[in-house]
Amino acid sequence: MPDSSTEAAGVAPLGRQSALSGMIRPGDHGAADYRGPGVTITERHPLSMVQIEARGPEVAVMLEASNAVLGLRPPQAPNTSVGDGHPRILWTGPNRWLVVEPESRDLDTVLQDALIPGGAAVVDLGHGRASLRLSGRSVRQILMKGAGLDWHVRAFTPGMCAQTTMFHLPALIDCRDESTFDIYVARGFAVSFLESVTQAAAEYGYRLG
């Protein structure tokens, strides 16, 4: 949602309230390990998240326009992601991508202006997802507890993303580097998901921050 335009309109900006507000107790929890916590869990908020989608001949137009406005071409290969995070573009279905970045501009409007003329659909999902970043040496163990995909370092490599069921709820999982994953879940499940992740991480020790 266009918080930046809200500011421009001169109305006192209303801060976005995360689905996890009050749920993250910063510090080390669970088992203590001399190597430090097995995983660090951080909430990524506020994020801009916009889904872009096109059909048929619109697709090529949209890819070009995306490249022009974002400086990044959406990846063609299924279940892959590109970008350093400003933005990151994740393939989420045939001719369908999720553009994600820390909120700094009205990404929805930016993309609407750039892509709608070419026939693409642009949908703001920035408030509809919560995102956790999991990193550390035990991160793949936690993924193994939650989801049935092959999380081996050989099999799930940086730049791969997947939509699957994790701890019984739908999740989009993006491998940022060998031991860092960004996970997106529906906003309403955020608290339940955080509880499941921290339960799973307790035996390795985890840091919330």
Next chain:
Amino acid sequence: MIFNRRFDQPFRLAEGGEIDRLAPVSFRFDGKTYQGYLGDTLASALLANGVRLVGRSFKYHRPRGIYSAGPEEPNALVELRTGGRHEPNTRATMIELFAGLDARSQNRWPNLLLDVMQLNALLSPVFVAGFYYKTFMGMPGWRFYEHFIRKAAGMGSGTTLSDPDSYDKMHTHCDVLVIGGGPAGIAAALAAGRSGARVMLLEESDALGGRLRSERRNLNGEPAMRWVRGAAAALEALDTVTVMTRTTGFGYYDGNVIAAVERISDHLATPPEHAVRQRLWHIRAGRVVIAAGATERPLVFTGNDRPGVMLASAARTYVNRFAVQPGKAAVVFANNDDCYQTALDLHRAGIEVQAVVDSRPDGHGAAKQQAETAGIECVTGAAVIASHGYLGLNSVDIAPISADGLTVTGPVWQLSCDLLAISGGWSPNVHLHSHAGGRPVYDPGIAAFIPGPSRQAERSAGAGAGTLGLADCLRQGAEVGAEAATLLGFTPPAIEIPTSDEPATGPLKALWRVPGPGKKYVDLQDDVTSSDVELAHREGYISVEHLKRYTTLGMGTDQGKTSNMNGHAIMAEERGDSIEDVGTTMFRPPYNPISLGAIAGRDIGMHFSPTRRSAMHDWHAENGAVFVEAGQWMRPQIYRRDGESDVKADMDRAISREVTETRGGVGMVDVSTLGKIDIQGPDSAEFLNRLYINGWKTLPVGRARYGLMLREDGIVFDDGTTSRVGENRYFMTTTTANAGPVMSHMEEYLQVHWPELNVKVVSVTEQWAAMALAGPKSRDVLAAAVEGLDVSNEALPFMGVRETRIAGVKARVFRISFSGELAYEINVPADHGRAVWERVMAVGAEHGIIPYGTEAMAIMRIEKGHVAGGELDGRTTADDLGLGRMSSSKKEYIGRRMADREGFLDPARPKFVGLVPVDGKSRARVGSVLVADNTMQPPVPMLGHISSSAYLSPTLGHPISLGLVEGGMSRVGETVWAMFPLRDEAIEVRIVDPVFYDKDGERLHA
């Protein structure tokens, strides 16, 4: 040594074994304290202390002792731990000893030595297979007897306390999964692992080695365990290989999925903080090598269940691995060469071996000579035909038998002994192969079933494949492991197979029943005797499946590991057929008992299913909400005020208050859970036209319309409003329950059936927080909340949609109503949901705004006669619900053709009506069946049912219901009866118009 002086372990050898003599631990069994060592099992520690009687049998309450040293144990089942960690039916042979272990024997009263129910044994001639059912079933009072019969025939009892420990689940993938860490499994893992393939090796016990841990055997001229340790280190060094001990692969499922349980903390008194007790693994493997080993069979002779009778392999395990003497004076009885090795091992452990009794007249291998050289008396062509002793073995009867094993051919002599080690040969553990769809085939060479052709990507190796020699196991393990890797595209290097010193063995000669009178146990856990098998045959239960169910053979928690082969072979003898023709029963998972905790994992309590919260959840909680689960969503059911509790009277008061104050003033309800779908693209209107039964092409921008959609079969699927928010952009809402199914339905039609439509859909349910503001004062509240929007009836008419701002946040306002009041739905991006909700509550305060919950919402919609989940139940048509007139005749839509089926047009179909109790006060329950008269005798024709019920309409002052009844609105004014037989309820109800409130919609359009 100092400990040995303080705590006598009279049967512990002075040296040897894998136990840690520097780590003595004390434990309790039946309230008495003993001592063992780390490295012991409960069974070995009990034997070290001379405890031979450990349980009473299932049916006859016979005294029973430790019979095996592994998962096949049929007798030594104990209750382990106390309190919430109490676990019944735990095999003493599988429990690793830990300090403070507390175990109790089962199925005895008042105690093991004096078990009252052993009277059953005196009556055993009448307690044959099928006795209880033949005698008591059908007799009056069966339920009364059943209670005592179940109590008498028993296993341990469970606990009702909750388990304080946590259990876990994990998924993993590998190229080659090797199940079993004995010599074949180790060789397979080495061969596959060195190819670079991702290999997992599962071992049920605490360390690799399998039978090598229990045998005195050399490999490459050194003790075999030295080779095992070298191999374990080599596997450890391969970063693609994972070795998991204390892990049992217990189930083999379709798609090469193997379930395994890892016992992480079972060997500890309590799990360390944050550690889990057990972990359930789902392993997806490219190929599976089953190296599950074999189980030794007992011999079936009179009194073969007496404490002191033990499998020969177990006797070797106790002396070699645990340095425990399972007795002081032994007789060894077998139909194969195992007896000689056993005798040598027992002899070496200082046990006086009275005799080796070999049922074969000849054909023995080289070990017999070794035994005789050691001075052990070896008798061939003879059998142990009976055992003696009260609570434990004190002597056996031995007699020569005929070559066919059917008759005693000479005089009986008696030998004193307190240990009888028996071996009837080895049965490969074909369970996992059988789970995978394989059908085991009979191998007369070892008189056992071996794996047949594989149905999945698996192959057995080693003893589990019927390969019983050590050198052969190693060779086959390496071969099968290499083959698995090769089939997956890896190139395994050749591995070196160590040389074994095992002596040449002679062939086994099957002896399924030893001649002689009396009880000969086939299945010790279920007290099934050879005569039960014979009885089953006489009564016609001659297939192994019928035999199993009639006698309970193999139905215990051990799944017949020691009994199936003997039982099936005896049936074959009775039938006069070959064992091949009689066959074997199949196996189902789990191979070994699995705790329910491991299966449940962390999916317990509120995490049985994930919980979904709206953006306003915390506000609700802070303001007295009592939550109710709506699918996975948590929704406020009511809001309590100070002093109110969860009791029904308070709940009822809150519900009525919320309805009354909303209808009289203004209320707000959280409707974020409604499904929301964003629809874009030039063909959106056409798509909606095909989805809904009503027309969409004329809907202007800024307007909403109610829509109804059908399933393909013509039954009503879902309803909701869809708004046109842009030239080619629509915003659909669905019911909470159907948010997912409607989205899937739309995706399927766009992707599969109508790819030519240029429409893009995405669920935005979670993007928007939604609140419905209802009541005559709702316009005043809205006007105060919005920034720069005219909300007058003219500017924002019924079904109008506008974009605006509330608290500086972009918002959508829809003038739609579920309650029947003047009402608005406000949607804002979810991260602003709580702030906007609070803003509306704040500006509404002067108008007396209240929050209301799902109960008040439901009552108001029933009062208004709106259909909802109770009516959209997957059985109703649009006509049934009085919505048939919405259907457009000018277009095609999903379900239209099937909606014209004859049965759907039947005028007798129940139709939507309202119902009120004739007495003005009785509450008719949802699900009540409507019938013509409460005095009718079955079969009573059903006229319909009650689909929704308000136990009290605060607006009308009496209960109201919605339902479907034959004849529908043509019966208005008639009375029928609402029957709920489960609660013995019969309420006379009058059929009325389903719209109880504001029939003309004046409030809605005000």
